[in-house]
Amino acid sequence: MNRRTFLGSTGALASLALPLTHAAKAAPPAGTTATPRSRTGHTPVTTLNGRALGYRMNDGVKEFHLIAEEIEQEVAPGMVARFWGYNGGSPGPTLEAIEGDRVRIYVTNRLPEHTTIHWHGILLPAGMDGVGGLSQPQIRAGETYVYEFTLTKSGTFMYHPHADEMLQLAQGMMGLIIVHPKRPGERAVDRDYALMLASYKIDPGTRRPDPSEMTDFNLWTFNSRTFPAIQTMVARTGERVRIRVANLTMTNHPIHLHGVDFRVTGTDGGWIPEAGQWPEVTTDVAVGQIRVIEFIANAPGDWAFHCHKSHHTMGPMGHGLPNLLGVDQQRATARIQQLFPGEHYMAMGSEGMAEMQDMAAMGDMMPLPPNTLPMMTGEGPFGAIEMGGMFTTLKVRNDLAPGDYRDPGWYAHPPGTVATRVDARRADGLPR
């Protein structure tokens, strides 16, 4: 079926939305229950804060429809961004299919400028590769194009524009493609999480990512969200867990998981043979790369999962600020406070920067610019977590039911297993 007959059968371009013969597998946001394993035996992927794209079967072909458009989306409470994305979100919904599937993907461009989609990592005919000008004409504003190819191998892939690429990536246009193995049970896991690393420069007080920024980004996100708005991952003790991490930022991210050692089992090039895997607790995901990690969640607890670049686990912060660590600011502060009658000026940074989290909590007295995020945030069972950006948690529990993705709350530590404060008198005689 060519594009014309398809359009003829469904009517005007505006009504291109595909009927979902196969129910959209809306990803289980925290607090819902995921579908159990599908008929082919694979566990549906859980895109953090995201969803899988619905499709319909048409004469043995899986038909998807991606709509490139401008959207508004919360990055974290207190900040909304105006992204370019797909089907109402950034990243776009995850395309999920089975090895061997024939897929037909309609792409409608509702952006003000042309675009294309490149299917990163998928082996396909050159004319389907989505490089505007090189492998196809640009999809102009208002046009719909169709791509069709067969998924010849399983794995983790991405989709993103290959047109005005720097701008369109900077605006949030990206998504994941998950191809499950055809053979039932092959590479089976109990939980399968996926996320895209995306970075943005959104000046405090603005909403739209700055497309001219090349290196100095201030929002480091998993799926265009920052901590604490990033969905928590959960697993039952002993379950096999997979996390697929795709990087479309402009720098590398050493992704670190506490509480387990993992193997890197796949890249966007395919699966890594077992002989080529070795234990890790941090794996670097370079620009334009995907790393798939797998592990047995054998230790209950609340475990941090984050980028190990410490300024990537942080909200926006200014550069070149005066270094005030260890500085006595008392005299100057008294003077400055007199210059700001009726407002609250507070000295900061003499003892460290952790006080920033308290400052952010005093939003009424010490307001931040509109539409921005505090430098550090998050409340845990023991107090402020002082994180932001690329940070979330993996919660492993003995009593979590299979297929239950609900956040179980904070971990109840067995007695005697939490670090405790030592009495000052006892500390005197400690070895040194």
Place this chain on the structure above:
Amino acid sequence: MHTQCRMRPLVAASAACIALVAPLHAAPSPAGFAREVEISGPDLANNPLSLDRAVRRALVTHPALQPRYLERGIAPDALAQALTKVPGTLDIARDVLGPSTPGDTLRSAVLAAIAEAQSAWYTLAAAQAGRDAAEQARQAALAHAELAEAQAHAGNLAEPELLAARLAALQAETELAHAASALRAAQRTLNSQLGLPVTIEAGTTGLPPLPSRPVWLDDTTALLDFARRHASAFKQALRAEATAEAVQAPHITARTITLPLGHNTTLLADDGDRTRWPAAQLAAHTGLRELEDAVLAAQQQAAFAWRQAELAAARQPLQAAATRAALQRYNGMLAGVDTLLERKREQLAGRQDEVAARRDAWIALAYLQVQLGGTLPAPLVTGGQP
């Protein structure tokens, strides 16, 4: 207030504090002329001086007026006493001068003296605000320098940045010294205009906000018309013109004249049958023309100064918002305290500009009022949006 209390025998007996600041070098006025006015002078410095009180005082004691009062047998003390019976804000043209009479020069002298005194009062009010802003700017610079010293002490700041902060603090001190000097100069000028003892450190009730821009300010035709009807100088010139025109000019004898219009050409013209050269008319025309020019010059000056003041006022909320935004950014560690203080200093500099522009607008208006005969076409509407 800082005054030198050097006792003089004459006033020691009364021992009233106000007497202690009586003029040190000038003999007191004879009783019955201006002694009461002189004694009351220091009292004025105890409270902030309103513009109206300054105008009333200037009317009585202005150095340019006292000799004229003397000529006409007006005792300043009596004048002052009479003025106490005029309630509200004194309107010189309405309450004091009355209708003009031909050949009266006191009227214009009074108007000029009042404008001078008003100008001195506006200058002092602006200088007070300017000194306050300069003091705040100095506080900001000192805070910055103190932070820099503390940073250097903690091992966080290198010498070049520390020196820059110290230099900036010294610069702010210099600017404050300028502002303080301008304040003292303004006090001296006002003291002189109001016949106050030289040592008085007078203060004003503050520079008033700019009223809504009056529509007549930009209507030159209407202003000229208004001046012709209200300014005594205009009336006199118009009368002179009418008189000159009324004189029937006799014809003069026909003759040939040579006009020096070309290098090698001699143009001949016959001015026979022309009226005699109208010297009186010409003088009247020239006088009128000069008056019109003076009105227009004052109008243009006032309109321009007003516009400058409006624009300077329009910058104020923007600069305040910029400071507020900097504080918000500081709160989020998105900007440093140095940026915050920089915005504050810019805001304070903007405030100084605004005060100076507002002062100039008021002064220009005062001098325009003189050109218009001491009154304005319509009262100013205060409290409007500039």
